[in-house]
Structures are given as C-alpha cells and as structure tokens.
Amino acid sequence: MTIRLTPHRYSSAIAVIIFFMASGGHADDSIVPTSGSITGLPAVSFDYTWPDAELPADYYPVTVHSCGEGVTFEAAPERAVVNDDNMIELMFALGLTEHMSAYSAAGPRLRLAAFKDDYAAVTSLGDDYFKLEPLLGANPDFVFSGWNYGFSEDGVSPAILADFGINSYVLNESCRRINNSLTPATIDEWYDDVRNIGTIFGVPDRAEALIAHWEGRLARVAERLPDTDPVPVFSYGFGDDAPGGGLGLTIVSELYRRAGAINVFEDLLEMWGSVSWEAFVDAKPEFIVITDYGSAGAGQSGDEKMAFLSSVDGIDEVPAIANQRYLVLPQEAVNPGIRIIDGIEALAADLYPAQFADLVGTPGFGLSPTSD
Template sequence: MRPLSRRELGPLTGAAVLALAGCGASEAVPPQSTASAGEGGTTYPLVLRNGDREVRFERAPQRVVSLDQGSTEILLSLGLADRIVGTASWTDPVLDSLAAANEGVPRLADNAPTYEVLLGADPDLVTASFGRHFAEQGGVVTRDRLAETGIASYLSPTDLDDGQSVNGGKKARTTPLTVDSLFQEVRELAQVFDVAQRGEDLVADLQRRAREATEGVDVGGRTVAFWFANLDTPFVAGGKGAASLLATSTGLRNVFADQAEDWPSVSWESVVAADPDVLVLGDLRRDRFPGDRLAAKEEFLRTDPVASVLSAARAQRYVALHGAELNPSIRYVDGLAKLGAWWREHGQDL
C-alpha cells in the first residue's frame, strides 16, 4: 500500500509543519520533538511571527513550493535546491550563478499556478514574495486553507506593512520599505531550514556588493521614473517600495514619490508633466501585460505622440533593469550596480 501524502494526512501528522493563524494557542510539543539543533543551530519547534499569524515548524521543511522568483532565488542562494519541489511567477531568467542549482527545480507555472497544481507538488511549506498569491480573490490559496491541511506558509516581510500584506490587500504602504526587511526574510528562511550561517553569509555578501555598487555615486537629486509594465496606463514605482529604494540609495529623486502604492497606474500626461531626467525601464522576459518587454517600451517611447516628448525619451536616457531587480529581492544589488554603472558613464551628460 502506498504511503499517504501530506495533503491526505493533513493536520493529523505529528511531524507536520503547522501554521497557527492569528494569536491562537500553540499545541503541546511531544517530548521527543523538543530537541534538535542542526547545522545552523535552529532549535525546533520553531515559531515565527509572520504577518497576522504565527507559523510553527516541528522540523526543517522537506518539500517547499515558492510562488515567486524572488523567494525561489533566496532559497537557491541558501543551497536549498534539493528541498524545492515547485516554483512559479517568474519575470526573468534565473541568475547565472544559480542556473545550475535551478535546473532540477520544477516550474509549476510561469505566472501563478492553480491550487490543484500547487497541491500536486505535495509541499509542507509554501513561500511567497507577494501576498496576492494568498488572497481570497484572485490568489492561489489562502494561508488559512493551507493551515487546515497542515501546510505552513511564509510571506516575505518586504510585502508586510503593519503586519498586513501590501500587494495582497492594503495596497498602500504607511512606512517606506527598507533593505532590512529583505535581510529579515533571508535570515528567517535560513533559520527555518536550519542553515542560519548561510543566511548570515548571504546578507554579508549583499551588503558588500551594495556598498561597491554605490561607492562614489551621488547623482545630486536628478529625477527618475521607474516604468515596470503596461503601455496605455504605465505601472510606475511609488515612493515607498523597492524601486524607490534604489533611487534613494543612489541619490536619484523619484518623481512619483508621493504615491503610496508600490506600482500605481498613472497617465502618460502625468509622466510628461513630471518630465524625469532618467527613465528606468523594466526589461521583463514575460508577456503578462502589454509593454512587458524592453523592446516594446523603447518602441512606444519613440512613436507615441505623448510619451515621445519626454526629455529622457528624446535623449534616450534609459537604464534597463530586469523585473526581479525592481522587485524586493536579492537582485536589488544588481539594480544598484546597473544604476551606478550608467551614472558613471552618462552622468556628465545630464
């Protein structure tokens, strides 16, 4: 007789990784499972506060599905490719340095998978960079439903504002995103998987590379707009999300800094009125929205009667960044490096 899968065992399995919604009481821990610090020094059971709930781990997860590229690349960077049984929602090719590790990771969907496809991977943990995947409407599955079947869930702290998901609910941030939220995600996932030192090493490497990327770079308040996707009403970076963090780190001034949403939809007339010195264009390798790809954006800026009057369009003052470099992910250092390199080469022309 075949063994039962995790979704069949559901909450009955004693070794399951359990998600505890809200502030409910934790179950008693059997004496035999109170032990165990492994290579990273994690002691189980481990309980993390994550958004509006506590998530409890009886042991390091063995089968994780990551619903976003950013989350997947963190797991790969922590050396956890053998634990990833599914990934989804990619904007770009995987980092070259992670390509070999990613070869054996199943792609469940280029965008969001269905709930049935997710369950088919039989995960004991589901991670996401954006809370929209855990939303009641239009999402993959709610965290409560996962918890009911004994599957833990983890949402990146970069998508949390006052404990609530930005992209999965409240839409607007009250507090600007800082890189500390990304480092928290790295450290917490490393702790969950009992590879804490790998997490510290990754954070240290990101900090070093960020310093190198921005050394000597201060553009003196030159203005910028970040265009992620969509042709008719472009999605641009607001003032409190990851892309605007790239601006403040390099001395650029985001012309849509007054927008509280991460990626508000605006009119081209408002972009022209702001007339930024530089345009950062999303170089997305997908076709979810019109204008995802860099070539489509450049053609639009050349031919559209409104957008083509922009100073940056006429002078082709563009910096192309991958979608993953504009999202809150370990790719932020690559975005900083590209902005710094562009400024060193072209800044004197502004």
C-alpha cells in the first residue's frame, strides 16, 4: 500500500539514525528520547501532545490506497468512526481525538492510561463491532476499520459506506482476509497505515515522528539480542477444543523475529486460526505468548488462559508448559498498532533477561502503563 500524494515526506532511514544517535539508547522520564528538532520532526511525548499542524494551502486533495483501492480526500475528516483499540489508539496517538465522532469494540480493560481522557471525550458505540444503523447514527464522514475488525462482506463494508458517500480506510494486515495471495504482514506495512492516516488527516509530520521513535526502540532491541538461535514461541489467543492464535500471515511472526523468537506456526500461511493439540505438541514451543483481549465479562483474561493451558491433559511435556514459560500481552501489542514495539521489548526481555535487565522497569521500555 502506498501514498500517491503527500505534501511532505521524510527519509525514515536518516531520521532513525539521527534519532538513535541523539538518544544514546536510554529512556528519559516519559518515554524513549525522540529526535525532536534534530531531524525537524516533532517530539513524541508520553501523552502524545503535538504542536499545531502546519500545512501548505494546496495540501488537499490527497489520495491513499486502501487494500489496493485509491481513496481521495478533499479535506481532513471531522467525524471519524474507528473500530477496535489498536486503530483507536493510533487516532489518539496522532492527536486526532477531536476529529472522531465515535468508536466501537474498545476493550474496557488494559486501556492505555495516556488515553483515559480521549476515550471519555468520544462516544462509544458499544463493546462489539459496529452495526450499520448505529454507525450511520454517528454521522461519520470517515470510517477506519479492518476486515474481521468490523468490516465484513455481509455487514458494514467500504463499498456499502461508499454508497452513503462515506470514505473509509482498511487496516493493511486485514486485507489478507479478502486477498489470500498476499505475503505475511510486516511492520513496514503498519508504518504505511500510520503514514496514510497521517496523510488523510493532514498530520504527516506526526506520523513520521512516531515511526522514527519506534525505529529507534527497535534498533535498541536489535543491538542487544544475542547471536543465538531464535526461541520457538506459540501465539495463544483463544480455543479450548483446539488452540488458536496468530499464524503465518499475521504480523505476529515478524514481531517474534524482532524479539529473538520464531513463531512455531509461521509456515502456516493463514491469519488468526486454530491448530490441533497434536500439532501444538509436535511444534514443541519453548515459550507461549498469550493474548489478552481486555474484554469485560466476556472471554478469559490472560491469567485465566495461562491457568487453562497448564491444566490441559497430554501437553505437559511441551517445554513451555513444563517450564511454565508464559508472557501475557494485550491484544493491542499483538495486532498492528502503537503498542507492538512495547510487546517486542517485553518479549525480548523475558526471553533474554541478562541482555535487558537494566531496561526492565524503566520508563519507555516494555508495556506502557494502563488505567487498570
């Protein structure tokens, strides 16, 4: 997915190099030091406050590509509806709360503390994925969602919204739900999402600043990883009769590689899905990353899923089960979103404690503070 027209593009590679040299690889009182004025990008702060956006008079119209289809915007949307926390958090992180009319499917647990006021300022359409009539009742001029993240062929879809004159944008990774010819998802694809949303709303500098910030943190992880074989890891998100999680087409496999691990089912080129218990045992994962979806009253918490896995008959000889090696991550650190770097850092620190001991517990490393 590429941007056809943007008013101002930066070289990410140069920004990252300057960013990391300037930061020295250490955390400050709020978040990992950012490039700030050194690269001409605004600084990334813990609460994601930004200077006012400055755009040339001829900035609009802009065109981005959503699942390969061009979508043109004559002005920044003012009444966006966004589905699911990973996409909602990107809107908040880009300082676009005032451009939102409503959100849906936002888990009430594990919300970022930095966004407490943002969630309160925007109308919730409920804990489930949006339905067409309530969605239209929010009077949106833009919808940001994903296939199986709210969009479906028989429910709300970009085509149906277009019939109502409403533009939309589809999360890159989810395009694999309607196009099985695509290759496994990547972090660079997520960066395309960030750039495209930044372009749509006229805040491209903020998007580039976030990307440079994340690249600096990834560089810090990479330089500390030991030169050893990656640790075999299983992604567990759901399922009692059969274990399910992030398979080979999801972004999960790259997240694990960046943390010095390997998804034991990365060769199974499907999205989120189930495998048999027999396949799980044969894969011999040495570590299990459990996804907590943050739902209230529906679904198991991460700790409950951990207890379940430890109770399943016939899998007790799997190394991860035998040695009780688990890490619970919020779904926002597993699906494309602003917390994926948090998840990479947390996993790397659990797998290689000696290499990351001095960073664990310091501001700007690992899982960001939540409000509960």
